[in-house]
Amino acid sequence: MTEAETLLTDLSPEYVIADKGYDSDALRDQIRRQGAKPVIPSRKGTRQRRYDKERYKHRNVVERFFNRVKHFRRVATRYEKTTINYLGFLSLASLMTIG
Numbered sequence: 612m613t614e615a616e617t618l619l620t621d622l623s624p625e626y627v628i629a630d631k632g633y634d635s636d637a638l639r640d641q642i643r644r645q646g647a648k649p650v651i652p653s654r655k656g657t658r659q660r661r662y663d664k665e666r667y668k669h670r671n672v673v674e675r676f677f678n679r680v681k682h683f684r685r686v687a688t689r690y691e692k693t694t695i696n697y698l699g700f701l702s703l704a705s706l707m708t709i710g
Contacts, residue, residue: 616641626650626663628670634660679708 615638619627627642628650634657642649650666653659681687683704691697 619645623647626666628667628673630670631655676705676708680704683707 615629615633619641623645624647626648631652631654634651634654639649639651648663650663650670651660652662652667680701683700685691685700686697686704689697691700
């Protein structure tokens with residue numbers, strides 16, 4: 612949650628999909644200022660906000676992808692110290708998870 616605003620700084624997404632841990636007014640306001648729509652369910656005990664439940668289901672695809680990529684030890688533990696090498700192995704792992 613602490614880096615969410617930083618990650619969104621130079622992006623211009625149409626939607627931002629996140630889980631309940633990212634439910635905050637400040638983050639929602641930043642998402643709207645960037646012209647995107649937040650797709651974030653409300654936490655328990657807070658006022659319930661509407662969100663696109665069909666779009667939220669797509670978050671599962673991203674979660675499964677990260678789970679598969681973490682099986683590649685070199686990517687999960689970040690053996691590569693340079694950004695370009697890490698990105699190369701991440702790309703390779705991504706291609707191998709498609710099949």
